[in-house]
Amino acid sequence: MHATASLNLSADVLVIGGGLAGTWAAVAAARQGARVVLSEKGYCGTSGVTATAGPGHWWVPPEQRQAAIDKRLASAAGLADGRWMARTLDSTWHTLPSLDRLYGFPVDDHGIKQYRALRGPEYMRSMRRLASEHGVTLLDHSPALELLRDDAGALAGARGLQRQAGRGWEVRAPAVVMATGGCAFHSLLLGSRNNTGDGYLMGVEAGAELSGMEFSAYYCIAPAGSTMTRSMVYTFGRYFDASGRELDIPQGPAFNYALARALLEGPVSCRLDRIPAAIRERLRYVQPNLMLPFDRSGIDPFRDTFPVTLHGEGTIRGVGGLRLIDDHCQTLVPGLFAAGDAASRESVTGAISGGGAVNSSWALSSGQWAGQGAALHARRQPAVRPGQRLLGSATVGLLPLGDERHASTALVEAIHNEMHPYDKNLVRSGGQLQRSLAQLDNTWDRLQQQTHARDPAAVLRWRETAAMLATARWCYSSAVQRNESRGLHQRSDAPGQSAAFDVHLRSAGIDTPWVRHDAVKSSREVPA
Amino acid sequence: MIELIFTDRCSGCGECVAACPSDVLALGSEGHPVIARQAECQTCFMCELYCASDALYVHPDCEKPVSLDPDQVLGSGLLGQYRRDSGWDEWAADPRYDNQHWRMEEIFALARASKG
Numbered sequence: 001m002h003a004t005a006s007l008n009l010s011a012d013v014l015v016i017g018g019g020l021a022g023t024w025a026a027v028a029a030a031r032q033g034a035r036v037v038l039s040e041k042g043y044c045g046t047s048g049v050t051a052t053a054g055p056g057h058w059w060v061p062p063e064q065r066q067a068a069i070d071k072r073l074a075s076a077a078g079l080a081d082g083r084w085m086a087r088t089l090d091s092t093w094h095t096l097p098s099l100d101r102l103y104g105f106p107v108d109d110h111g112i113k114q115y116r117a118l119r120g121p122e123y124m125r126s127m128r129r130l131a132s133e134h135g136v137t138l139l140d141h142s143p144a145l146e147l148l149r150d151d152a153g154a155l156a157g158a159r160g161l162q163r164q165a166g167r168g169w170e171v172r173a174p175a176v177v178m179a180t181g182g183c184a185f186h187s188l189l190l191g192s193r194n195n196t197g198d199g200y201l202m203g204v205e206a207g208a209e210l211s212g213m214e215f216s217a218y219y220c221i222a223p224a225g226s227t228m229t230r231s232m233v234y235t236f237g238r239y240f241d242a243s244g245r246e247l248d249i250p251q252g253p254a255f256n257y258a259l260a261r262a263l264l265e266g267p268v269s270c271r272l273d274r275i276p277a278a279i280r281e282r283l284r285y286v287q288p289n290l291m292l293p294f295d296r297s298g299i300d301p302f303r304d305t306f307p308v309t310l311h312g313e314g315t316i317r318g319v320g321g322l323r324l325i326d327d328h329c330q331t332l333v334p335g336l337f338a339a340g341d342a343a344s345r346e347s348v349t350g351a352i353s354g355g356g357a358v359n360s361s362w363a364l365s366s367g368q369w370a371g372q373g374a375a376l377h378a379r380r381q382p383a384v385r386p387g388q389r390l391l392g393s394a395t396v397g398l399l400p401l402g403d404e405r406h407a408s409t410a411l412v413e414a415i416h417n418e419m420h421p422y423d424k425n426l427v428r429s430g431g432q433l434q435r436s437l438a439q440l441d442n443t444w445d446r447l448q449q450q451t452h453a454r455d456p457a458a459v460l461r462w463r464e465t466a467a468m469l470a471t472a473r474w475c476y477s478s479a480v481q482r483n484e485s486r487g488l489h490q491r492s493d494a495p496g497q498s499a500a501f502d503v504h505l506r507s508a509g510i511d512t513p514w515v516r517h518d519a520v521k522s523s524r525e526v527p528a
Numbered sequence: 529m530i531e532l533i534f535t536d537r538c539s540g541c542g543e544c545v546a547a548c549p550s551d552v553l554a555l556g557s558e559g560h561p562v563i564a565r566q567a568e569c570q571t572c573f574m575c576e577l578y579c580a581s582d583a584l585y586v587h588p589d590c591e592k593p594v595s596l597d598p599d600q601v602l603g604s605g606l607l608g609q610y611r612r613d614s615g616w617d618e619w620a621a622d623p624r625y626d627n628q629h630w631r632m633e634e635i636f637a638l639a640r641a642s643k644g
Contacts, residue, residue: 042549046574051549054629106627114630121577121614122627141551163551188590193550193570227571227590232632235639251640274642279635285628286635288613289573293588296606 006167009137010386011037012378013371014157014173016144016199019048020055020360021340022179023127024095024367025374029177030134032375037171038136039160041143041180041194045128048181049316049341051120052191053230054287055360057092059116065089072358076350077486078502078520079212084347087327088358091365102126119288120191142169143460144198146394147176147206147336155206155335156384159392161456172390174381175335175374178203179367182316182341183471185419186412189220189311190227196464197315197471199342201510203322204470205393208331209508211344213471214478215319215488217425218353219256224267224307226293233283233290233301237270240305253352257490260310260422269305312420317353318488319345320475323506328373329366335377337370339363346504351487395510397466399459402452408465414443415468419475429493433480440473444511470510477513478505529569530586531596534607535560537583547578566593573610580617582608 013029015022018040026038040047060068069085096115099105103126105113131138144160148170159170180199184192200210220229239247241262249258262268275283280302284291294301315321322331322338324347329337340363345354348362384390392398418436419425447466453459482505484498485491503517530552540559549572554564571590576582585601587594601607611617615625 042551043547046547046572046578047549051574052572054632056632104627106630108630117629117632119614119627119629121574140546164545188571191549191570191572193568223588225591226588228588232635232639235636236642276638279638282628282631284613285615285625286631287629288610291613292573292586292610295609296588 007162007165007169009037009169010172010384011035011137012173013175013177013374014039014171015177015179015371016158017048017179017181017340017342018044018138019179019181019340019363020050020124020127021342021363021367022177023124023131024364025177025179025337025339025371026131026136027134028368028371029375030136032372034375034378036134036136037139037173038131039139039142039144039158039169039171041141043140044131044138045124046121047194048124049189049191049195050360050363051124052289053120053356054117055120055123056117056357057096057364058089058358058361059092059096060089062093073350075352077352077497078350079346079504080350081347088348088361088365091368092361095364095368099126099130102129139169144202145398145459145463146392147202148172148390149206149393150384150388150390155333156388156390158202161460163457163460166456172384172386173378174384175337175378177370177374178322178331178336178338178342179340179370180342182314182318182321183468184312184314184316185415185468185472187312187314187420188222188227189313189316190222190229192316195316195341197467198464199338200322200474201467201470202393203331203333203336203338204508204510205395206336207333208336209323209506210320210474211323211504211506212346212478213315213320213474213507214482214505215346215351216315216475217428217488217490218313218317219260219310219422219426220313220317221259221308222311223293224309227311228289228293229311230287230290232287233272233275234270236272236274238274239308240269240271242266256310256426259308260426263310264422267307270308271303271305272301273303275302310422312425314419315471315475316341317355317359319349319351319353320478321345326373327369328376329370330373335374335381337374339366339370351489353488394463396470397447397463399450399453399462401455401459404452404454404458406446406450408458408461411443411447411465411469414439415465415472419472426490428479428489428491430480430483430491431493433476437473437476437480440469440476443469444473473513474507477515478507481505481515481517529566529571529590529593530563530575530584531594532585532598532601533561533563534583534585534598534602537581539581541580543578543580544575544584548575576608576610577614577616579611582611
């Protein structure tokens with residue numbers, strides 16, 4: 001399908017994606033003695049949504065855990081599992097202090113070291129160092145394009161593109177951890193541009209299933225025209241319509257819906273004048289990127305009003321992803337593991353968003369479980385032989401070089417038009433979902449008509465477009481099936497939760513997406 | 529998006545070319561980075577953190593390029609702002625730029641309380 005890879009490596013474990021989950025997976029696999037290669041589309045340390053954020057974690061002392069789990073289970077609308085929550089809390093509690101040597105945890109005003117929340121750039125810089133110290137081979141600017149199988153059909157690694165070196169890569173490995181993040185459909189969410197659902201597509205092509213893709217309707221506020229989705233200060237915000245009338249935008253789960261309704265009516269402005277003066281001075285040392293858009297546009301957000309918008313998060317602070325079938329985060333494909341936002345987080349979040357905290361804890365926990373599982377799997381498998389013929393599993397959007405008749409940007413715009421508007425995705429209805437699916441199907445047909453890509457960069461763009469489009473179809477196909485409202489999935493034509501939908505919606509299918517209802521088998525048992 | 533590269537400040541270390549997660553920059557023939565693919569920029573400001581010479585300037589508009597006066601930006605004091613406020617490199621030992629990220633939780637609590 002494309003030129004022979006010019007960088008050829010073999011490993012026990014290949015980790016695809018160098019964000020929070022991927023780096024933890026690589027470290028955990030290396031600690032089991034595995035030879036690990038990590039491929040990252042961008043740069044391991046700056047790529048992904050952790051690096052640009054400041055993740056808190058689900059950080060709960062042992063004696064408070066049962067209460068935390070009970071609270072979370074009550075809001076998860078029946079789709080979560082207390083046992084997975086307990087594992088995640090325990091893993092977070094043990095893992096963060098282990099970073100002490102590499103991350104300068106600050107002390108509070110009482111001299112107590114604070115582990116719960118880390119700054120993204122420093123966190124990911126530390127994770128890069130930790131992975132390097134463990135002997136992980138880091139391939140930066142090396143997006144994966146497809147998974148590989150051997151003659152017998154067993155998973156055998158992946159191949160991709162080294163976009164700065166201008167050559168292909170191929171890593172032969174019997175175990176692969178998919179840690180490619182969620183998919184925000186090229187919204188302007190901070191740090192999300194590389195998160196195009198590549199792992200969902202690669203996983204499904206190899207035989208994996210997805211779960212919970214209908215829970216993909218989360219949004220985050222930002223100053224209009226900027227990417228700065230740092231929501232903390234907006235809890236203090238006062239909001240105004242175009243005539244200057246103050247709007248009632250309640251905090252909590254209703255915030256996004258109220259703001260979206262107002263934005264559908266017209267421009268909305270915000271003023272942060274309720275932030276106490278002592279805090280204003282400190283904000284830039286709490287979240288150093290928060291003030292950049294204001295300072296550089298000459299806005300005083302504490303005095304002036306400034307227009308705001310909502311950026312879509314898709315499955316990033318949504319829930320859906322690759323379905324996991326065991327405690328090692330293995331997918332339906334033997335040897336293929338998934339972690340972080342590439343995996344479904346229903347077991348810890350249920351039908352609601354895990355927000356930054358639960359999702360970060362999930363990333364560092366599922367990353368380590370997947371890395372360990374992959375290392376154990378590799379130990380039981382024969383190595384992939386160097387001369388063995390391998391088959392790529394890509395079925396769509398991986399195009400040979402040649403005359404590019406259309407640019408992928410028009411298709412990306414078509415995806416954006418269905419996945420971003422608040423009246424299509426945030427507040428859903430069966431009729432609109434069907435209309436959007438029809439548009440996405442048309443776009444799929446246009447993708448299938450494309451025969452060539454102009455250059456290697458365009459190969460990546462077309463493959464990303466295919467992944468976003470496939471992901472969009474799985475999200476809305478699942479959303480059509482869940483004919484009720486639950487958690488993040490709100491249907492104006494089916495308000496309220498229905499016992500008939502106490503199910504997990506599994507999905508897959510490339511040309512024809514399908515959705516299956518699986519009864520919930522969750523346990524409220526929490527190990528002592 | 530990334531708008532300006534001040535080559536007279538640039539050391540030519542190439543860190544920004546490596547660190548940009550969107551592969552926007554390339555090393556030019558003079559040994560300094562050039563903005564090769566501006567449309568790919570995701571306006572994440574990470575390149576500024578990795579530029580110890582404060583030679584890069586990202587404008588917060590993520591939708592379209594803007595026209596800027598380099599002299600005005602040089603005089604604005606905004607070059608290196610993000611790296612300094614983050615306490616990176618030479619700022620690490622300066623107590624003015626201590627990491628106060630742990631205050632996030634108390635700020636959230638205060639905000640919720642202020643709404644009654």
